Amino acid sequence: MPPEVGVFLFPARIFPSAPFALGLGFCACVAIRLAMSDSLKIVSWNINSIRARLDIVERFLTEEAPDILCLQETKVRNEQFPEGMFRRLGYNHMILNGQPMHHGVAIISRVPLHKDERFDWQDNGEARHVGAVLQNGVRIENVYIPAGGEIPDRELNPKFGQKLDFFGRMTEWSKNLKEPTILMGDFNVAPLESDVWSHKALIKVVSHTQIEIDHLYRLRDAHGWVDVGRKLIPDPERLFTWWSYRAKDWRLSDKGRRLDHVWVSPELADKAKSHIVLEDARSWGKPSDHAPLITEFEF
Numbered sequence: 001m002p003p004e005v006g007v008f009l010f011p012a013r014i015f016p017s018a019p020f021a022l023g024l025g026f027c028a029c030v031a032i033r034l035a036m037s038d039s040l041k042i043v044s045w046n047i048n049s050i051r052a053r054l055d056i057v058e059r060f061l062t063e064e065a066p067d068i069l070c071l072q073e074t075k076v077r078n079e080q081f082p083e084g085m086f087r088r089l090g091y092n093h094m095i096l097n098g099q100p101m102h103h104g105v106a107i108i109s110r111v112p113l114h115k116d117e118r119f120d121w122q123d124n125g126e127a128r129h130v131g132a133v134l135q136n137g138v139r140i141e142n143v144y145i146p147a148g149g150e151i152p153d154r155e156l157n158p159k160f161g162q163k164l165d166f167f168g169r170m171t172e173w174s175k176n177l178k179e180p181t182i183l184m185g186d187f188n189v190a191p192l193e194s195d196v197w198s199h200k201a202l203i204k205v206v207s208h209t210q211i212e213i214d215h216l217y218r219l220r221d222a223h224g225w226v227d228v229g230r231k232l233i234p235d236p237e238r239l240f241t242w243w244s245y246r247a248k249d250w251r252l253s254d255k256g257r258r259l260d261h262v263w264v265s266p267e268l269a270d271k272a273k274s275h276i277v278l279e280d281a282r283s284w285g286k287p288s289d290h291a292p293l294i295t296e297f298e299f
Contacts, residue, residue: 038299040111040134041065044184044260045292046072046144046242050106054082056284060292061089064278067110070142072186074104081106097130105130105142105185113140121169122146122162133179136299138268143170143185152209160206163188167215174222177265182297183225184262186290189216194236195258207257225263228295232275241277242290250282262295271297 043066047053050071061069069091074081078096086094086108093113098104104127107113117131121143131141146163154161191213193199202208219225233239240256247253264272274296282291 040067040297040299041294042068042070042140042182042184042262042297043292043294044070044072044142044186044262046186046260046288046290048073048288048290049075050104051076051080051082053286053288054085056281056287058085058089059284060278060281061086061091064292064294066294068140069106069108070140070184071106071108072104072142072144073102074098074106075101076104095130095132097127099127103127103144105144107132107140107142111135117141119169119173121166121173123165123169124162128166137179138299139179139181141181141183141185143183143187145170145186145188147188148206148212150206152204152206152211164211164215167212167219171215171219171222174219174225177223180265180268181223182262182264182268184260184293184295186259187216187261188259189213190257190259191216192230192235192258194238195240197240197255197257202257207259220263224266226266226269228262228264228269228272228275229258229293231269232272239277240279241293243282245289251279260290260293262293268297271299273298 047057050057076098077100078098081096081098083094090110091108093109093111095107095113095116097118107130112135113132115131115133119129122128128144129142131139133139145166146159148163149157149159151157152160154164188207189212190196190208196202196208229239239258241258241260243250243256247255262275272295276294278292278294281287
């Protein structure tokens with residue numbers, strides 16, 4: 001549907017830090033909105049090179065029609081990002097943080113985005129975060145946390161130390177976070193036994209080690225983050241988002257891990273109404289090794 005001009009009304013007690021709060025218990029702002037302004041479908045997807053997989057992204061947008069798409073590992077400079085396809089489909093709001101060959105994140109939206117934040121939680125200039133604010137004051141933070149190499153020891157493997165330090169910086173940021181926030185992306189940690197195909201086989205493998213899980217949970221506790229995936233699809237139900245390219249038949253072997261996550265501030269927990277992993281996309285064309293996470297919110 002075409003955009004239309006309207007007025008958002010929402011309780012200030014639910015979104016106390018909304019930028020348009022009036023102080024009388026309610027907040028109003030004039031906004032450009034879609035007809036169903038109180039419902040948003042938001043997606044997180046590690047695409048593993050946007051230019052290499054532009055066709056499957058177009059298919060996804062055409063079939064699923066999300067309002068907001070958060071991409072990780074775009075692997076392209078901002079000036080070379082393929083905006084044309086997105087604009088043709090009505091996604092005219094983009095916040096990009098790219099670099100060549102590696103990493104890169106983007107927020108692409110049919111609804112207006114405000115602000116443009118990039119935190120260097122890696123502390124080396126890598127493009128691993130981008131943030132925005134919606135009309136209702138809710139923040140969206142899109143993050144690509146380092147994989148951490150193959151050896152789970154910071155002395156033997158500096159990349160693993162960088163990963164743990166990344167979590168540490170995010171934890172400090174979370175302690176001071178006041179606004180209602182959606183934090184999503186590739187966290188590169190599968191914390192629960194049901195988040196991996198074999199807890200016994202992977203307990204000493206990077207992404208499922210206890211030290212990584214401890215760091216992830218310290219981040220969670222710093223803000224009281226709610227894991228939307230496990231709120232709506234409770235443990236021990238199978239829930240994977242990533243399957244290695246090494247498997248000849250990824251679906252048959254099903255050696256998956258839940259590396260991608262959607263977390264929300266406590267006051268947003270009941271706003272998340274559905275959460276699915278579109279596993280079929282793992283078989284589309286030249287696929288990413290990650291599947292998209294689709295979360296629907298009602299604000």
